[in-house]
Amino acid sequence: MDAQPILPAARVADLSARGLWPxxxxxxxxxEAAAGAPDALAIVDHNSMTGRSTRMSYGTLRSHSLRLAAALAAHGVGRGDVVAVQLPNWWHHAAFHLACVRIGAVINPLMPVFRERELQFMLGFAEARVLVVPRLFRGFDYPDMAAGLRSGLPHLAHVFVVGGDDPATSVEACLLDRAWETEVDVDSLFRARRPDANDVTEIMYTSGTTGQPKGVMHTSNTLACKALLANQLFGFRRGDCIYMGSPLAHQTGFMYGMCLAIHNGAPCVLQDIWDPVAAARLIAAERCTITVASTPFLADLVHTQAGHRHDTSSLRLFMCAGAPIPRVLIAAARRSHPGLYVMSGWGMTEMGIATATSPGDPDEKVIETDGRGLPHQQVRVVDADGAVVAPGIEGRLQARCATSFVGYLKRPDAYGVDGDGWLETGDNARMDADGYIRITGRSKDIIIRGGENIPVVEVEELLYRHPAVEDAAIVAMPDSRLGERACAFVTLRPGHALDFRGMIDHFTAARMMKQYLPERLEIIDAFPRTPSGKIQKFKLRERARTLTAHRDDNPRRGSST
Structure with missing residues (x-):
């Protein structure tokens, strides 16, 4: 697979000269970490399938990476070849990525929830040469699925299984139990295979909130720049410990858990199956200080009373990104975790964190915005013609970041970056006079009712405040007269109820203008989400295509599904 990065010489020269691409x-x-403190803790994980926990030092992690690198090379993995890793948050994920870097291979992290349909496309499109899977995770047989895919994937030479019982495919038997690094001159091998820092080192498929995913390509320089800027943003200090419950197969976990920890020689505590009580117990036991996750993780940690029995006072920073944060959730977090700073931010797989709030920001900035552009991460809001709009006006959000990716795999046409380096993010936003942005929705989230735009995020946040509502999303449903009307999808808190009239009364009491009111309520058991927790609004829009507005003479209320 030939991953061709889009790297204008001027961009490379500029960012290198400024020390942002090191x-x-x-x-x-x-x-360096292994040489300076080989016994220092690198990774703590827990394998929920075996019940075994691992505490791995930097010296041991380095040894495993050397062995795996030599083993992969011996199995025919060449420079630029793709190694797809579909693993939970286990230490093996880090070891395989480091092994890939040593021999110039490209890692392609894949979510454990992906099945045949997603993998057939992703593995085939990336021309993956190796697939690494667990023997069993959450009751699912991954080797059996992989066997069914092989005939349609001519480039896939090897499937290796963590905890496998077949010695011909087991990661342990094939790769780890044999001293591959002693059978070849590894110094010469690694020296010859060492990639350039501007070579593609990671392909991460987008989450798929709007349809077919694209393969986002990053280099060692773009990832190292993310770590550099995150250190400044988080105020990273000696003794910090990262807790990561977000999947390592998502950019949040991959970059701000695994990679950030290794860049700092710090420990990373991994959780393979999300459970807020277990998370609180791990944070307390390991004295974790920093985490990055999407909104549902914060909501669970705050609202699960059983987790409050554990002393999580070491956790000083929760970077909450990936979805808008309801104002009521930040307020609840302050009450339940008074020593915790909830940092609101926005970012994408394409560039990582681009905007964030900071300690010391006024409350209204933390609660009502997604922060402002970080140093070397520029954002702006433009109109349909590309002109920068005045403060407070909604428009298209563009970003120009030192951490920006270097293209979509085999899709140079989709790059979406203009000649000045501005990326069309696909998000809409407003920017205030101080430079703080508020994401108002995806471009495709716009609801235009009779020629008037409905502020989707504002309506959603008000709906969140209803005591019966657990989660909410507003999408468009077609209308022959007005073009579109708003449909509210909600999940309810246990023991609560809500009907259409109750929803309208809630909005009316808050004095929301009539044109913004949702015109249908659908009660559902659970939202379709990406593995990282983002609501897949395109699926809700598909459901809304056949729905019609609530009528007083036809009081059909939202159906439970």
Whole structure:
């Protein structure tokens, strides 16, 4: 697979000259950490399938990466070949990525929830040469699924299984139990295979909130730049410990858990199955200080009373991104975790964190915005003609970031970056006079009712405040007269009820203008989500295509599904 990065010479020269692209590989940080403090803790994980926990030092992590690198090379993995890793949050994920970096291969993290339909496309499109899967996770047989895919994937040479019982495919038997690094001159091998810091080192498929995913390509320099800026944003200090419950197969976990920890020689505590009580117990036991996750993780940690029995006072920072944060949730977090700073932010797989609030910001900025552009991460809001709009006016959000990706795999036409380096994010936003933005929805989330735009996020946030509502999303449903009307999808808190009239009374009491009111209520058991927790609004829009507005003479209320 030939992953061709889009790297204008002027961009490389500029970012290198400013020290933002340090030409440093992740293995350089690993080797330095292992040399300086080989016994220092690198990873803590727990395998929910075996019940075994692992505490791995930097010295041991380095040894495993050397062995896996030599083993992969011996199995024919060449420079630029794709190694797809579909693993939960286990230490193996880090070891395989580091091994790939050593031999110039490209890692492609895949969510454990992906099944045949997604994998057939993703593995085939990336021309993956190796697939690494668990023997069993959450009761699912991954080797059996992989066997069914092989005939349609001519480039896939090997499937290796963590905890596998077949010695021909087991990661342990094939790769880890044999001293591959002693059978070849690894110094010469790794020196010859060492990639350039501007070579593609990671392909991460977008989450799929709007349809077919695209393969986002990152280099060692773009990832190292993310770590550099995150250190400044988080105020990273000696003794910090990262807790990561977000999947390592998502950019949040991959970059701000695994990679950020290794760049700093710090420990990373992993959780493979999300459970807020277990998360609180891990944070307390390991004295974790920093985490990054999407809104549902914060909501669970705040609202699960059983988790409050554990002393999580070490956790000083929760970077909450990936979806708008309801104002009521931030207020609840302050009450239940008074020493915790909830940092609101916005970012994408394409560039990582681009905007954030900061400690010391006024409350209204933390609660009502998604922060402002970080140093070297520029954002702006433009109108339909590309002109920058005045403060407070909604428009298209564009970003120009030092951490920006280097293209979509095999899709140079989809790059969406203009000649000045501005990326069309696909989000709409408003920017205030101080430069703080508020995401108002995806471009495709716009509801235009009779020629008037409905502020989707504002309506959603008000709906969140209803005591019966657990989660909410507003999407468009077609209308022959007005073009579109708003449909509210909600999940309810246990023991609560809500009907259409109750929803309208709630909005009316808050003095929301009539044109913004949702005209249908659908009660559902659970939202369709990406593995990272984002609501897949395109699926809700599909459901809304056949729905019609509530009528007083036809009081059909939202159906439970």
């Amino acid at each position: 030409d440093r590989l992740l293995i350089d940080a690993l080797d």
